[in-house]
Amino acid sequence: MTILARTPAVFGLVMATSVTFAAPASATECIAPSNPGGGWDFTCRTIGRILSELDLVDGNVQVTNMPGGVGAVTYAMVVNERPADADLIVATSTVGITQIAQGRYPAPVDAVRYLAMLGADVGVIAVDDESPIQSLEQLTEQMASDPGALVTAGSSGAGGWDHLRLLMVAREGGLEDLSALRWVQFDGGTDAVTQMMGGQIDVVSTDMGEIAGFVESGDIRILAALSDEPIPAFPDIPTAKSQGVDVTGYNWRGLYTGGDVSDEDYDKWVANLETLYNSEEWQTAAKESGLIPIWRGGAEFSEFVKSEAQVMEDISRDIGVIQ
Template sequence: MIGKLNHWKAAGLAAAMLFAVPAMAAECIAPADPGGGWDFTCREVGRILAEEGLVEGNVQVTNMPGGVGAVAYANVAGKRADDAALLVATSTVGITQIAQGKYPAGSDQMRWIAMLGADVGVIAVAKDSPYQSLDDLLSALKEDPASVVTSGSSGAGGWDHIRLLMLAEAAGIEDLSQIRWVQFDGGSPAVTQMMGGQVGLVSTDLGEIKGFVESGDIRILAVLSDEPVSAFPDLPTAKSQGYDITGYNWRGFYTGGEVSDEDYAAWVEKLKTLYDSEAWQETAKSSGLEPIWRGGEEFSAYVAEQEKQMAEISREIGIIQ
């Protein structure tokens, strides 16, 4: 028996040396029905975790829809806060819900592991628009916030709306509630209406309107990313124009708030290994995501700051009290 124990100890040590972090069984909760973005995140990341030998066996994917992620959030907080084998898929949409008080607790109830990629937000105008630059647009809005009809694929207080308002706030526009907003069922219908003159700009994800960019029918005034995007490296970022704003619709994961530092660090390392793999880079790009890494404490701080910004803007425009 002792010989067998020694054998397994040796095998475990060898595995640890081979994979900096030992593999373990894992489950990923997708807080939505099959087929959506959170389901995709769980299934694709789970597949690569298994293929790269970063977990033991296959990752079990559990769909837990309800409340745009609130049901899963409550379940983890109440029943699985210390479950080291658990990942939960989330995105900017989830943080928006948290900021607006639609989840049972704030972001500090969970441990935020990493973001692996994102749809990148853009501010677009028609090719014949009088606004030639982001400065032109924001100056017009600052002079008269109601002078430009703005639009996107989320309702008032949704992410397309909020990232535009973050830019407006950075430009010194004080009464954000005066900016007119129209919702359409997707970025493409919004662009079509913009090209017809019904609205003056569109705030949406670049992936949704990529075809219009390629055809030259619209002008991108700003990409809301840290760096130029790989597919369109010549498009200007808001940061390069003096506005320190990003607008990622990121895809990432959290785990329970009582998971140990050691287990949390192990997940961060596993996901960084996955992010660096050729399999994830190809999967992300083929799915229209820009591979972007933020992990561990950096990601936790980013989430906390996003929650704070979104809550402040939601309060300013009357979405929350």
């Protein structure tokens, strides 16, 4: 099946980029849909290296950087040109799925096959240590009853992942008009927390990895970790789930492959990635990079991605990011 990019500009980038970067089908390749550096590049280079070290692939894994459209250029190339290439894997994350959910990719979420999540930063909801808000329950009650009285912030714009996961919490807590919650964007979680400590912001939604130092110093209070289980380095911080708010907010790292890859090849990739995940090499590399190793693979991961994309789409529509 061929799916064309939605705009000529994106399609032109796809065609030009694919001619430049496409690797021979016989070589194992991991595409990072970004320039060198950052999460997608780390995913490909680290996983590629360990796949080779553990002899899970023949030879070395070729890493290709293919920036454009926050992953949209790569997505279109895979869907249109290499949908059945079983030697191709592509780095993705929560950021990419958010883009798909908001219609910014040239094909729907089910145009590819999702292999595995191997690690994640965990989202947290934080307040200043002197805030009168003492619990997640108190926060959700206030967001539901008087959302305009709170100023919330994070490192993404309106409709970005930091914003969406706070809105997920707010919706679970009873807020119906999600657009009523005030949101301010900063360049990073650290900047948002600094402003919160100065009294300009009431609540921050961000990754624990960005603000762990403030937690260790006692300058802020984490109301909830948006994870299935407590964060290993901060086991006393309660999860949202443990407080009756069924929300997870991982900024996860994972991989997909072409939508026409056979079940046999797909299952082999999932099995090899699970072997990699359980290896000392991956566990060490993930933790050293600030990730919490988390495994979701195969059908479970695919359903997780599709469910997450639907939630993001619904919330994005509710707040007017998409129509």
